[in-house]
Amino acid sequence: MFDYEKEADDAFHDPTVEPxxxxxxxxxxxxxxxxxxxxxxxxxxxxxxxxxxxxxxxxRDHNLSTLNNTGQVxxxxxxxxxxxxPDTPESVYTRTSVDGKTQLKLVFSDEFNxxxxxxxPGDDPFWTAEDLHYWATSDYExxxxxxxxxxxxxxxxxxxxxxxxxxNFRSGLMNTWNKFCFQGGQIEVRxxxxxxxxxxxxxxxAWTAANIIRAGYGATTDGLWPYSYNSCDVGTLKNQTxxxxxxxxxxxxxxxxxxxxxxxxxSYLPGQRLSACTCPNSDDHPGPKNSDGxxxxxxxxxxxxxxxxxxxxxxxxxSTSMSLQVAPFDAGYWLPNSTSDWxxxxxxxxxxxxxxxxxxxxxxSGLGNTSYEAYxxxxxxxxxxxxxxxxxxxxxxxxxxxxxxxxQWRLGSTGLGPDEQTExxxxxxxxxxxxxxxxLGISRNFVSIDWENLEFPAHMYVDYVRVWQDPSKIAVGxxxxxxxxxxxxxxxxAYTNPNLTTWQRPRSEGGYGSKV
Numbered sequence: 002m003f004d005y006e007k008e009a010d011d012a013f014h015d016p017t018v019e020p021x022x023x024x025x026x027x028x029x030x031x032x033x034x035x036x037x038x039x040x041x042x043x044x045x046x047x048x049x050x051x052x053x054x055x056x057x058x059x060x061r062d063h064n065l066s067t068l069n070n071t072g073q074v075x076x077x078x079x080x081x082x083x084x085x086x087p088d089t090p091e092s093v094y095t096r097t098s099v100d101g102k103t104q105l106k107l108v109f110s111d112e113f114n115x116x117x118x119x120x121x122p123g124d125d126p127f128w129t130a131e132d133l134h135y136w137a138t139s140d141y142e143x144x145x146x147x148x149x150x151x152x153x154x155x156x157x158x159x160x161x162x163x164x165x166x167x168x169n170f171r172s173g174l175m176n177t178w179n180k181f182c183f184q185g186g187q188i189e190v191r192x193x194x195x196x197x198x199x200x201x202x203x204x205x206x207a208w209t210a211a212n213i214i215r216a217g218y219g220a221t222t223d224g225l226w227p228y229s230y231n232s233c234d235v236g237t238l239k240n241q242t243x244x245x246x247x248x249x250x251x252x253x254x255x256x257x258x259x260x261x262x263x264x265x266x267x268s269y270l271p272g273q274r275l276s277a278c279t280c281p282n283s284d285d286h287p288g289p290k291n292s293d294g295x296x297x298x299x300x301x302x303x304x305x306x307x308x309x310x311x312x313x314x315x316x317x318x319x320s321t322s323m324s325l326q327v328a329p330f331d332a333g334y335w336l337p338n339s340t341s342d343w344x345x346x347x348x349x350x351x352x353x354x355x356x357x358x359x360x361x362x363x364x365x366s367g368l369g370n371t372s373y374e375a376y377x378x379x380x381x382x383x384x385x386x387x388x389x390x391x392x393x394x395x396x397x398x399x400x401x402x403x404x405x406x407x408x409q410w411r412l413g414s415t416g417l418g419p420d421e422q423t424e425x426x427x428x429x430x431x432x433x434x435x436x437x438x439x440x441l442g443i444s445r446n447f448v449s450i451d452w453e454n455l456e457f458p459a460h461m462y463v464d465y466v467r468v469w470q471d472p473s474k475i476a477v478g479x480x481x482x483x484x485x486x487x488x489x490x491x492x493x494x495a496y497t498n499p500n501l502t503t504w505q506r507p508r509s510e511g512g513y514g515s516k517v
Contacts, residue, residue: 082126084181084477088112089467096187096469099389099401099408105469108477109181112465118151120175130175133217133499134168140444141170144217148173154464158441160195160203161458170457174217174440179489182212182434182479186470189387189403190306195441195459197378198311198319198371202450204442205461207306207386211433212479213275213287213488214301220501220513221492224274225301227326227362229417229433231394232426233295236329237276241268241423253332253422259359267330267423269360274504275299287488299483302326302431304400307386309371310448318373322354323388323402324366325412325430332422334358336365343416347408365417367402367410378456383464392432400430434479439463 081087085094089110096105111127120130130146143165149158160172190207214222230236235243241254249255258267277298279286286296303326311319334357337343346352346367354366374380390400398414417428441461443450470476480486489496495504495513506512 084109086110086112086114086465088114089465093467098187098471099403099411103471105187106472106475107467108183108186108470108475109468110465111467112154113151113156113463114154116152116154119146120149121146127177127181128175129178129180130173131217131499134166135174135217135442136502137217137219137222138442138444138446140442140446141168142172142443143168143170144174144440145171146173146175147171149175155193156439156463158439158461158463159458160441160443160460170443172441172443174438174442176216176438177436178210178215178438179212179436179479179485182436182477183468183470184432184434184476184481184483185390185392185474186468186476187387187389188306188437188466188468189385190439190466191383191385191464192307192375193381193383193462193464194309194319194371194376195461196311196376196455198373198376199313199315199317200451200454200456201311201313201448202443202452202455203311203459204308204444204447206308206438206440206442207463207466208308208438209304209306209435210438211300211302211431212436212485213299213433213483215496216438218496218499218501220495220498220504222301223502223504224271225299226328227303228270228273228276228298228300228328229302229325229429229431230273230300230329230426231277231291231298231429233276233278233298234424234426236423236425237273237278237298239272240266240270241329241425251422251424253420254330254424257333257422263360266360267332267334268328270328271503271505273298273300273328285488285491287484289482289484297483300429300431300433302429302433302435304388304390304431304435306388306402308447313449313451316373319371319376321369321371321386321404322356322364322366323369323386323409324354324364325400326362326364327417327428328363329425329428330358330363330423331420331425334363336416337418340416343413343418345411345413347410351409365412367412369402369404369409372405377460377462383462390430392430394427394429398430433483434476434481434485436479437466439466 089112094107098105120128122129130149131144134143148171158173163171165171194205196203210216214225243250254267256265258265275286277295279296289297291297305324308322309319351367351369354368358364372384374382375384384405387403388400391398394414399411401411402409414430419426495501501513503512504515508514
């Protein structure tokens with residue numbers, strides 16, 4: 002009835018017609034398809050299995066930086082590799098010590114004169130910006146490398162209302178951990194502080210810490226911070242007390258704490274993890290040893306250059322605490338009663354800090370004034386903040402703090418001497434290799450926050466960082482006689498995973514799971 006014309010594809014739709022052509026599967030097109038699938042499969046296996054294995058098995062630079070084993074900086078194209086910044090004026094290559102007796106020699110500087118620097122891991126031979134939440138002090142900000150750069154001849158750390166990782170603020174913390182360390186000498190940082198001196202809430206800081214801990218990595222600080230101790234006694238034990246099976250005590254360690262806030266206990270610390278009491282045959286103590294063959298007590302010491310806080314009265318100067326954090330603790334966190342025996346205050350505006358400590362730290366601290374003009378929202382001027390120290394327990398050992406070149410206060414080693422009530426020995430003016438930390442935080446743990454009057458973004462500007470040492474006592478490097486490189490390499494996960502909160506607790510509880 003219908004007259005259809007024959008079309009070219011009719012046979013394709015007719016099941017009775019046998020197909021023509023090559024019936025084998027091994028066609029050129031088929032082989033190409035199989036080859037493409039094999040290539041994609043091998044590529045995915047390499048990406049998700051092979052590459053992680055290569056990263057894990059490759060030889061690591063245990064300094065996690067461009068420093069070699071001798072503390073020298075390796076060459077990086079286009080990046081400065083000398084410890085002293087070429088932009089540092091030669092006029093500051095030497096500096097007179099605070100006692101006027103020694104010409105100190107410049108050993109490190111960074112002038113931040115090159116704009117647009119970044120500090121992501123691997124970007125810079127001396128500094129690394131962290132990418133973490135500083136949970137230990139209940140900070141409101143996430144520290145991100147995005148918040149730190151250089152501009153107009155200064156380092157700029159920006160605290161902004163930028164939601165990041167479920168936190169409402171973003172800011173920056175950078176340090177020289179495992180890249181540049183020093184033992185003894187003077188460090189000076191020139192800073193324009195953020196915000197205003199009379200609006201409370203910001204927490205700008207420049208400080209130093211022992212390289213055997215990494216700030217923000219709780220497993221590494223657990224049992225080491227803020228100890229600075231080389232005695233084998235009850236001061237190294239948990240809570241600074243003898244076990245209950247031995248009768249407990251000392252009484253002062255059980256009754257002289259901050260009662261209203263924490264109860265009568267003096268200390269909540271877990272005990273000094275790498276103490277002078279460590280068994281002689283330990284294979285996990287990084288050394289060195291004392292002259293009597295016992296281990297040197299290793300410490301997560303902290304010396305603060307400046308922790309600045311605003312005051313609440315309009316038109317008032319800001320304040321800065323200049324502190325050495327120590328453990329174990331004196332009874333009631335009191336240093337010797339007569340400050341004239343161990344402390345000298347050089348200006349009428351500097352005085353002992355009313356905050357003496359709590360169950361987590363004892364603070365040997367002085368409180369001074371910051372310049373009203375040295376803030377971002379007032380005079381936009383810079384002030385210099387510094388400390389000079391001689392490590393150890395000798396009568397010459399001390400820490401002396403300065404603002405704008407003027408001495409503020411001096412802590413002598415006698416202020417850190419033995420305490421009969423808590424039965425502890427002398428604390429040590431830190432002998433550990435110390436690294437430098439710069440950060441801008443916000444936390445109620447430090448100061449009340451005036452949310453109505455704080456202005457965001459806030460900026461902390463750093464003009465320079467400089468370090469001088471006695472030419473006869475040059476001690477630069479993070480892995481000298483107080484070695485840390487092998488220990489860090491052995492426990493690398495603890496030093497690279499900020500989510501691990503303690504040293505001994507199991508992984509199921511967020512700990513590193515190591516045995517002491």
